[in-house]
Amino acid sequence: MNWVVSNMPASEYFKDFFQHENKVYAQILADIAQGIYVSGDRLVTTALAKRYSTSINPIREAIKQLEGEGFVTSQKNSGARVANFSQATMRDVFEILQLLEPYLFDWYTQRYTQDCLLKLNDVLHQMRSLSADEHMKFRELDTEFHWLMYKHHYNKSAVQLWKKNKLILQALHGNIPISLARRQHAIDEHEKILSALVNKKPQDAIQALQDHITLGGQYWSKVLVQ
Amino acid sequence: MNWVVSNMPASEYFKDFFQHENKVYAQILADIAQGIYVSGDRLVTTALAKRYSTSINPIREAIKQLEGEGFVTSQKNSGARVANFSQATMRDVFEILQLLEPYLFDWYTQRYTQDCLLKLNDVLHQMRSLSADEHMKFRELDTEFHWLMYKHHYNKSAVQLWKKNKLILQALHGNIPISLARRQHAIDEHEKILSALVNKKPQDAIQALQDHITLGGQYWSKVLVQ
DNA sequence: TGTAAATGGATTATGTGTAATTTGAATTGG
DNA sequence: CCAATTCAAATTACACATAATCCATTTACA
Structure with a gap:
């Protein structure tokens, strides 16, 4: 400690x-x-x-x-x-997020404004320009990207639930560094989501989001195995 | 009070x-x-x-x-x-349940035993044989039916989450009586789920469950409007 | 002599009483 | 009729008493 x-x-x-x-x-x-x-x-x-x-x-x-x-x-x-944040917990948390995020995101795809997209783009830009050792900051920006999309959802219990599970993940990850490859992938995935939003293709955006969550889950479960 | x-x-x-x-x-x-x-x-x-x-x-x-x-x-x-359990809260809770229940149920459709089905049938039988004024008891049995299917799910956080939202619904309903028509429908819907399980048609069971939740939500939102 | 049970002291959690700050409403005065 | 003040009630925080747990050492017994 x-x-x-x-x-x-x-x-x-x-x-x-x-x-x-x-x-x-x-x-x-x-x-x-x-x-x-x-x-x-x-x-x-x-x-x-x-x-x-x-x-x-x-x-x-x-x-x-x-x-x-x-x-x-x-x-x-x-x-x-x-609390005992074991590997099983991480699987549980990811599965709950996998249910929640498309639900929260769906609302966003119908309500976002130009201003929202600019903010998302700003966060994405910050992610790109981080130095290689700023793992914590990178994770924070990743969360922020999603937070910007979900925070105004009408279902406040669902938003709070998402926050809670995100925090558990953060506690689980702790200070484990993210591989640069995964970082690049994450940026690409965010980019894909954003461009689908810009091009007004909500279905593509939702699919991209689901892929993003699944890939993130796969990466972390592999990392935490060893 | x-x-x-x-x-x-x-x-x-x-x-x-x-x-x-x-x-x-x-x-x-x-x-x-x-x-x-x-x-x-x-x-x-x-x-x-x-x-x-x-x-x-x-x-x-x-x-x-x-x-x-x-x-x-x-x-x-x-x-x-x-907490302020308003009508909006009820919508939120139902939507979270709508995400959770198929997820929890999916596991059950792959693991249930003959013994489980007998218990479900027992609960269903109790629901049928209740007198018309036992509203609380009816709701309790309804919850119990679902509880039997979800309680052993590996994702304990999800199970707890389900319980929590069920309790909120119970608090929202309070002592409001259920119409006999809705009671009969609920029994029919449970029957449909059970028979799909007996006939080993998991997809039908999941569909029946989703319908059951949606119909329940619709009923209660109408009742609580007035 | 080795192992398991028992003991005892220190640490910590839990429950109670008490003082102080805050709130909200009723009362008073303009 | 409205604004300021007062006062009771409740929340909050703190100190203390009690009870349970933990851990290391000792004791008993095979």
Whole structure:
């Protein structure tokens, strides 16, 4: 466990992704997403209270909330731990995303404006211009690309669910670097989605999105096997 | 707000649906599902502490967990309320169920045994033999029918998600009676699913399930409009 | 002597009481 | 009739007491 206090980077269109009024809750979650606490780590209330300079109760409540969201598990009289994000979990998460994303995306294909596409293009441009070692930043931009398309969907529960599963993936990936090949593929896939949107071919866009998710899932399951 | 302490009925195959080690949490959730607390009701910690004869902290933690699960919303310094289960929420929930159920069911169509089908048939038989006024019991059996098919799915997050959304629906329906016509239709739809399974026609079964969900959604959205 | 059970102390979770800040509504005054 | 103030009630945070768990060491027995 690493004791650097996390400091989520926030790009322009991405600020709203991690925001939460409860400071302690947001910090713990960000620390889980950043891999400062990893799967299975104990979350000792007294230690966290010191770390975030508050008392035990706020910590306990934040942990309970995270437990409700599935990021944390706890056993009676034996405290809380970061949830077991195993390989099986990743398969589960990917399968849920595979259900959700086309659903969320479908709405977007009927509502997007020129301005939206410009923003997407901007993010894509940032992805291209990243240096080879900025893995975290790349993943963040990838998520941001999708976030821009889903965030205004009318089904807020579905959007929240997507966010939650994305965060779990982020926690699972941790700091594992992405291969440059996969990065290029991801950029290409995003490009394909974007161009289908520009050319007003929603069916192609949906197909491209589904391919993108499947390929991403395949890549990560291979990487995490070893 | 009605102050009868809830007492969830539990049929044979359904016991595991509401079980939770935390007594206070389970009680509050059951009370929300039963409509004892309805959408928008304040959850005053001191009152709940008296009601469940405990102190404020356990109540606060249970509420935080329920907040994480989406059953409760809270504003800073202004306490917690039962989440706003509006009509829009119902549409959202149905749409998520529409994504989830075929996914969960697909696995079942490849794994069910003769014994499973007998249980399903048993539940169906109970549904048929209910008296006209047992609305709650009917809905419970309906849920149980689906629960039997999904509970053993490998994707536990998806199963939990399904449960959560089912509970929200239950809270939304509250004690609204079901028309006898809809009851008969529901029975017919279940019958169709079951017979497709018996005849080993998984595609037909999945189609029947999708129809069943769509028709249920249509019925309830009409009922809740007035 | 080796292994398993038992013991005990330290650590941590859980539950209760209490003080302080905030809220929201009723009351008062203009 | 509207605005400011006051006051009760509830939330929040904190300190403390109790109870359970964990881990290392010791003890008992084959």
